[in-house]
Amino acid sequence: MDEIVKDFLIESNENLDRLDQELVKLESEPSSKELLASVFRTIHTIKGSCGFLGFARLEKLAHAGESLLSRLRDGKLSLSAEITSGLLTMVDAVRRMLAAIQASGQDGEEDYAQLIELLARLQGETAELPAAVPANSPAAKVVAEPPPVSPDMRPEPDSDRESVAPDPAKIGGVLIERGLVQPDDLAQALEIQEKGRHKVGEILVAEGAARPEDVLAAEQTVESRNPQAAMETIRVGVTLLDRLMTLVGELVLARNQLLQFSNSTQDTGLQAVSQRMNLIATELQEEVMKTRMQPIGNIWNKFPRTVRDLAHSCGKEVRLVMEGQDTELDRTIIEAIKDPLTHLVRNSMDHGIETPETRQRAGKDPTGILTMRAFHEGGQVNIEISDDGAGLNGDRIRQKAIERGLIPAQQATRMPDRDVFNLIFLPGFSTAEKITKVSGRGVGMDVVKTNVEKIGGAVDIQSTPGRGTTVRVKIPLTLAIIPALIASCSGERFAIPQVSLSELVRLDAEETGKGIELVHGAPVYRLRGRLLPLVYLDRELGLRSGPGDEPSREAAINIVVLQAEDRQFGLIVDEITDTEEIVVKPLGKQLKGISAYSGATIMGDGRVALILDVPGLAQKARVIAEAHESAHEEARSQAGAEGVRDEHALLLAENGLEGRVAIPLSMVARLEEFPTTVVERAGAQEVMQYRGQIIPLVRLSQIIPPASEAEKLANAGSIQVVVYSEGKRTVGLIVDRIVDIVEERAAVEPLAPRMGIVGSFVTQRHVTDLLDVPALVRAAVPGLLDAAGSEAGSA
């Protein structure tokens, strides 16, 4: 394709994006000459260029649009919703033609005769009703009167950008706008300008119709209204920028290695060079980063149009509020979140915001508010899309999820609302009462989630019935280079993004004993009089699982005080090494499910270190607390249903030589002992025949590896099976030895977050893990409990 056609396409597409916005804006302020002039200019430019490039169909369409616009501009027509829609349809048609040109080099087969007719009709219809047009200010008429491009008008040094007549982008228009010049004087001056070589401004000053300083100020205004004139730019391919970024990333790593090396030598020459190199690399990195950053406003620009169109088609009244348009994001990320954001906006419009009547009945303003907010937090970019609509209906979602077999009923009733809301991100979920063309086909939200996760982001949804819904998209700064604190824990190094870091506290050996206190089992530290909740990194990551492995009480403790969303917490690590600039590399999707990490990086020595996701970690620590509470609640509700006897009854079993686990007795169907010969295999799954059924067997020691293996010989020849049933499904859980049944409930402490364990408590002088049997079974035999019964035979 010709360079010139390519340039035309790029420029036109950019202009069209602006056009959408401007037209929507124009609808709300129809008297803005400035907007109208800009819209007109864009269409005029497209028309001009395609006439020149030989795209006749496109030219014809653009011409129809231009004629309509020129009538608007001349004040012969006033903008109506119908005209705006017509113009927007034209913009879409132009866009399609541009796409056709891009694809085939031709402007397509479609000639849009109907649309052109519509545009002509819109033009004529109102023209027959001149009374409908309020007499516009004489200024507008006068300014618009001279023919757009008069043949004898010589382009003057700074008037050549003003391709057509329009006013506010010209000195005359600005002066009239400010009331500094009389329209009649300007008309006269324009006439003189056309005859001679003098500029309007000069003529006005010469005639004494305007003061020179006003003309100068007006000139500056004109400059600023033509932003393309402000800065010189060249177009650079994105792939080149990407490549540059990767190379800079490598350079930073090499720099880190060099620094480490030079620090270990005495060579002052080398040290000086590496210091210099360090500075240059840092600066280079900053600049290269900037080339890739774009304000999120660039993609938000199209939302006013989307919202307008949707509001019209759904019969709703919506006001769009955007905050933080200038929040900058890496451009690859901007591209990637475009579609998910569009979908979220559509969803809010369709499902969230109610019709004006419903809103009024609920005592709300009939106009709904859709807010889009972007801001940086914790090394991530947060984008929130909130509406003040009806909110999500937790019960309906539960019901739908059960109906569609997405989760079992038992689990649904136990789930807190917050988790229930997130079910709408499951594939095949849609709660729309009726399917509309806007959304509600049940293929949306899961795609949103997948797309956001693809770039390493996360989606979360919060909702208050009757008050509205907020969807928060968090996008990490992948590919970015960030400063981080390097801490180690259980021999592994972790990078903590410095943006989340508040301060570091070190408790000396003598202080640790009295410094850390317990509030109902939860460790806290008094930081300047306020209680700071503490999170042990090793426990959180399950790095130290066995008892007795705790760091000795006498050792000094390092607390990294972190800020996650609106709260502070202290993260206890073994050692704090250094701060370093790290290159964030995303983790593969295999590790996406782990909220504790936001990525990985390569350290100076070439080893990989994980980057901790501070908000994720905080949430994780809290999530455990929630599970803890709900376990209590569950126990209480079960006690209500099944009598007091089971209230505190726990089955104790051994897992490995020292590991003790507990299972709520209410979950145990039977206890059995079988010879090992009953174990058969169906594929890799161990199964056995039990009461005419084939039941899968789950070895506890395989899911929760014990600290030390029990001697297998001890009960070789037989296995101890805890039979667990949920609905029609039965599973056998093989434990090393059944110890006892106890009737007590000590406080369960959420220790290391290990899969399948609610928490730990002490009974019979042993630290015992309370098992979450359903979760265990789900992890061991995925799909068994959740499947809808069809595979029963083969399982």
Add this chain to the structure above:
Amino acid sequence: MPSQQFCTFHLDGYLFGVPVPQVQEVIRYQPMTPVPLAPPAVEGLINLRGQIVLAIDLRRRLSFADRPPGELPVNVVVRTPDGAVSLLVDEIGDVIEVEESSFETPPETLHGPVRATIFGVYKLDGRLLHVLDTERACHAQDASAQAVDC
């Protein structure tokens, strides 16, 4: 007769193969960074010339017995749509050429993770070549990845 080249490797006594174009490289074992909380099949992360690559222990992925202590696995780095992934295998074999006609889909009686991760087998002289579905093998877990984080 159409034929295809396979990079072969041994795993718990079985012979597996991956089409040669899918294999990026084979490197010897190197220390890796473990990923706490990850599914058990995830052995860790390695630095492959500035690229961070996830290493999956194929034995654990296919629910075979763990490698005897002291034996170091080999990294077979394969290309997947989501970037390179290293599969840890016992020992690397030859590159062999097989005829399409000797291919068969897995028998009905085969269940579990192996069935889900192989396309089928090629009947070689005296032994079977299991063709690994690398894309599936590179998923650290079957569909239940969320369970770990709950």
